[in-house]
Amino acid sequence: xxxxxxxxxxxxxxxxxxxxxxxxxxxxxxxxxxxxxxxxxxxxxxxxxxxxxxxxxxxxxxxxxxxxxxxxxxxxxxxxxxxxxxxxxxxxxxxxxxxxxxxxxxxxxxxxxxxxxxxxxxxxxxxxxxxxxxxxxxxxxxxxxxxxxxxxxxxxxxxxxxxxxxxxxxxxxxxxxxxxxxxxxxxxxxxxxxxxxxxxxxxxxxxxxxxxxxxxxxxxxxxxxxxxxxxxxxxxxxxxxxxxxxxxxxxxxxxxxxxxxxxxxxxxxxxxxxxxxxxxxxxxxxxxxxxxxxxxxxxxxxxxxxxxxxxxxxx
Amino acid sequence: xxxxxxxxxxxxxxxxxxxxxxxxxxxxxxxxxxxxxxxxxxxxxxxxxxxxxxxxxxxxxxxxxxxxxxxxxxxxxxxxxxxxxxxxxxxxxxxxxxxxxxxxxxxxxxxxxxxxxxxxxxxxxxxxxxxxxxxxxxxxxxxxxxxxxxxxxxxxxxxxxxxxxxxxxxxxxxxxxxxxxxxxxxxxxxxxxxxxxxxxxxxxxxxxxxxxxxxxxxxxxxxxxxxxxxxxxxxxxxxxxxxxxxxxxxxxxxxxxxxxxxxxxxxxxxxxxxxxxxxxxxxxxxxxx
Numbered sequence: 001x002x003x004x005x006x007x008x009x010x011x012x013x014x015x016x017x018x019x020x021x022x023x024x025x026x027x028x029x030x031x032x033x034x035x036x037x038x039x040x041x042x043x044x045x046x047x048x049x050x051x052x053x054x055x056x057x058x059x060x061x062x063x064x065x066x067x068x069x070x071x072x073x074x075x076x077x078x079x080x081x082x083x084x085x086x087x088x089x090x091x092x093x094x095x096x097x098x099x100x101x102x103x104x105x106x107x108x109x110x111x112x113x114x115x116x117x118x119x120x121x122x123x124x125x126x127x128x129x130x131x132x133x134x135x136x137x138x139x140x141x142x143x144x145x146x147x148x149x150x151x152x153x154x155x156x157x158x159x160x161x162x163x164x165x166x167x168x169x170x171x172x173x174x175x176x177x178x179x180x181x182x183x184x185x186x187x188x189x190x191x192x193x194x195x196x197x198x199x200x201x202x203x204x205x206x207x208x209x210x211x212x213x214x215x216x217x218x219x220x221x222x223x224x225x226x227x228x229x230x231x232x233x234x235x236x237x238x239x240x241x242x243x244x245x246x247x248x249x250x251x252x253x254x255x256x257x258x259x260x261x262x263x264x265x266x267x268x269x270x271x272x273x274x275x276x277x278x279x280x281x282x283x284x285x286x287x288x289x290x291x292x293x294x295x296x297x298x299x300x301x302x303x304x305x306x307x308x309x310x311x312x313x314x315x
Numbered sequence: 316x317x318x319x320x321x322x323x324x325x326x327x328x329x330x331x332x333x334x335x336x337x338x339x340x341x342x343x344x345x346x347x348x349x350x351x352x353x354x355x356x357x358x359x360x361x362x363x364x365x366x367x368x369x370x371x372x373x374x375x376x377x378x379x380x381x382x383x384x385x386x387x388x389x390x391x392x393x394x395x396x397x398x399x400x401x402x403x404x405x406x407x408x409x410x411x412x413x414x415x416x417x418x419x420x421x422x423x424x425x426x427x428x429x430x431x432x433x434x435x436x437x438x439x440x441x442x443x444x445x446x447x448x449x450x451x452x453x454x455x456x457x458x459x460x461x462x463x464x465x466x467x468x469x470x471x472x473x474x475x476x477x478x479x480x481x482x483x484x485x486x487x488x489x490x491x492x493x494x495x496x497x498x499x500x501x502x503x504x505x506x507x508x509x510x511x512x513x514x515x516x517x518x519x520x521x522x523x524x525x526x527x528x529x530x531x532x533x534x535x536x537x538x539x540x541x542x543x544x545x546x547x548x549x550x551x552x553x554x555x556x557x558x559x560x561x562x563x564x565x566x567x568x569x570x571x572x573x574x575x576x577x578x579x580x581x582x583x584x585x586x587x588x589x590x591x592x593x594x595x596x597x598x599x600x601x602x603x604x
Contacts, residue, residue, distance in 0.1 A: 011443075018444040023456065030460040138341075138592075142585035144536045146543055147559060147577035154570050245449030249540045264544060267459040279456070283447055 001298075008294065012287045019283035020072060020276070024065055027272050034270040038082060055082060057272075072280060079273035081266075088277045091262065096281065099258035102174065102250070103243045106181035110239065113182070114189025115232055121190065122197030122228070123220065133190060140187035145246065149180040149253045166255035177254045181246065185239050189232055197228040230301060237293030241286040335597035342593020348586035352579075356402035365393035367400035367553045385575045388561065394572070398579055401553035404465070406583065408548070409535035412472035417527040419473070420480020421520070425511045427481065428488025439485070442478040450475030454537055458546040468547045472534050483526060487519035521598045529591035532584035539580050555580050 035051040036043070052058045056067065071077045078088040121133040156176065157165035164173050200206060201224065209219050247260030255261075259278055266274030337343050365383075370392060379386050385394035427438040448456075454475045461467035491497065492515070500510045539556030541547030543563075548554040550561050555576045562572030 015444055015447045019447045022444070022448065026456055026460050031462060138585060138588060139581075142532065142588055143581040144539050144556075144577065144584075146540055147573070147580065150559070150563070150566060150573050151577070154566065154573070158567060241449045242451065245451040246540075248455060249451075249544055252544050263455070267455070268545070275456075279448065279452065282449070282452060286449055287447055 004298070005295065008291055012291055015287055016280065016283050017069070017073065020069065020280050021065065023276055023279040023283075024068055027270075027275055028061055028064070030270065032270050034082065034272060037270050068276065072276070078277040078280075081271055081274050083269050083271045083274075088273050091274075092259065092277060092281060095257055095259050095262055098168065098256060099244060099247050099251070099260060100285075102177050102181055102247070102256075102258070103240055105174070105178045106185065106243050107236070107240050109178065110182035110185030111189055111232060111236070114186040115193045115229065117186070117190040118193030119197055119220065119225070119228065121194045122201060125198060125201070134194070137187040137190045140183045143183070145180050145183055146249045146253050148183060149176065149250060152176055152180060153253075168256055173254070173256075177250050177256060180253075181243050181250055185243065188235065188239065192231045192235060193228045196231045197224055200224050200227045230297070233297055233300065234293065236296070237286075237289040237291075240289045244282060244285060332597055336590070336593040339593050339596060341589045342597075345586040345589025345593065348582060349590060352402060352583050352586065353406070356399050356406065359399035360396065363393070363396045363399065365396040367397045368392060368551055379571070386571050388558075388572055394575055397553040397558060398555075398575065401555045401558055401576065402579065402583070404548060404552060404554040405535055405538060405556070405580065408465070408469060408472065408538045408554070409531040409587075411469050412534045412538070413476075413527045413531045415469065415473040416476040416530070417480055417523055419477050421484050421516065421523060423477070424481040424484025425488055425516060425519075428485040428492060429507070429511050429515065435485070438481070442481050446478040451537060451540070454541060455544070455546060458541050463547060463549040465548060468538060468541065471541070471547070472537055475537070476530055476534070480523060480526065483522055484519055487522065488515055491515055491518050525591060525595045525598060528594055529588060532587040532591070535580060535584055535587075 033048070033052075034057060035048045035055060039048055039051055049058070056064065059067075071079065078092070080087050081091065084091075117133045117137070121130045124130045153165045153176065156163045163175055164170075165176075167173055206219060206223055209223050214223075244260075247258055248264045249260070250256075251258045251261040252264065259281065262274060263278040263282075265271070266278060337346060383393050383395060385398060387393055388397070423438055423442075427435040445453075454471050457474050458468060458471035461470060488511075496514060497510060500514050505514070538547060538554070539559065542549070542554050542556030543560045545560065548557055550557045558576040559573060562569070562576070565572050
């Protein structure tokens with residue numbers, strides 16, 4: 001097990017490096033000269049050239065890449081925002097908790113609600129509860145989350161006045177963003193846990209449990225649920241990453257100063273250190289989420305755990 | 316086998332598939348909604364007396380009336396006409412991007428699965444790195460780099476979903492690869508591309524068809540999100556997401572500018588998803604009777 005974890009950690013480091021190289025290259029190829037965007041179109045050519053030297057974007061590609069990789073991964077220096085002259089690290093330290101708070105709360109909500117709905121649907125397969133829940137799940141997948149967010153703002157912030165429409169003044173401001181972030185996940189989890197439940201619902205060991213007179217809710221809780229949860233656990237990492245990757249959109253709708261919004265302002269003003277650091281952070285975040293999912297999976301599923309314990313890993 | 320003979324054998328299979336798809340109520344509903352929306356977008360403009368960008372400052376922010384069934388926007392443009400033209404962009408974006416990523420996924424996945432060894436390792440490691448940046452994030456980055464415009468948006472939307480398709484096709488090819496018909500084809504020296512794409516692919520492509528169909532919907536949502544945050548297709552192009560971005564400033568005063576395009580997206584995506592679901596159960600050998 002330990003060897004597996006170490007191997008996975010090494011792979012993770014390499015993947016984050018590669019992600020950093022990819023984002024660096026993409027931004028290097030992006031049209032628009034950052035120095036000219038910073039200084040405005042009327043600036044003198046000499047001044048712009050000096051600015052280019054000061055920013056270090058006059059050097060050839062490989063050298064810039066080397067400096068960037070060295071600073072980021074050896075010295076952990078994420079640079080300073082070109083537009084605001086604020087160290088990116090301090091800004092991220094302030095913004096990351098907000099994004100992660102929304103991401104994790106949405107994740108917990110969507111797993112809890114999604115699995116609950118999925119089990120309900122599977123137990124009542126073919127009845128009205130099943131079709132209602134599946135229709136709801138379909139609707140949740142189909143509506144764009146930012147549009148749902150706008151509709152909820154109209155309803156709860158403007159018509160009813162219960163919750164603020166934007167900003168981060170109080171805990172109330174987080175309610176709508178979290179709700180809007182979890183819709184898609186609820187649907188995915190509901191569908192997944194429903195089909196996983198349906199796979200085991202006719203299994204022999206369930207019949208055995210019924211035959212020995214076990215109570216129905218114990219059968220559901222102890223015999224079916226562990227199997228139904230496995231695919232949900234596998235998709236945990238993916239779900240969390242996609243929520244965090246969607247954060248630029250939700251944060252734009254609710255005007256929340258999080259990492260996603262920071263990334264977007266960086267992109268619009270060609271503020272390269274900001275863009276690179278945000279992407280590197282999101283890549284690290286998503287690889288950690290994936291790693292933890294894999295480990296949880298290996299740890300929780302006795303069949304896979306046995307594979308690692310015996311030291312034979314068959315691919 | 317003559318080509319005529321082939322046609323006779325093929326056609327009933329397709330019709331049977333369509334029948335199976337439409338057999339479930341959900342898929343039937345989806346097909347009907349989607350057909351209506353398609354007809355509305357393709358032929359609607361022929362009957363509309365307004366262009367999508369005709370500005371009429373006399374009738375700004377109009378509610379629904381007989382002349383403008385969905386009202387008018389901030390510049391007095393007819394929302395109905397904009398919806399019809401916008402649908403063409405939105406649906407075409409979804410279909411093209413899903414098709415492109417499915418195509419690339421099929422090619423890469425077949426190569427990785429068929430050749431194995433180093434080729435497979437290299438392709439799959441590249442896919443690992445590729446998918447370490449979540450799809451939406453990659454979309455946003457590529458879209459910002461490529462600039463706005465229809466084709467660059469298609470590219471941005473394609474890029475995010477390639478690894479998933481590649482993995483799936485590779486898995487399918489790996490399952491099929493050791494079967495006897497592949498061995499037979501190899502035995503009489505059939506060219507490799509022919510084995511990959513004429514012998515293996517038809518046996519591997521079913522889940523990909525389902526996946527591509529389902530992804531049209533999610534790609535449409537991504538396209539709308541991109542336009543909403545100011546990337547992707549830009550106003551005044553009447554793409555549905557761009558219309559939502561246009562209407563954002565009037566959320567307090569004229570919410571109908573937000574309601575209508577959003578409902579259009581949701582209805583289209585719902586129809587496509589229902590169809591995809593029907594397709595999935597029609598192709599699923601377990602559910603086939």
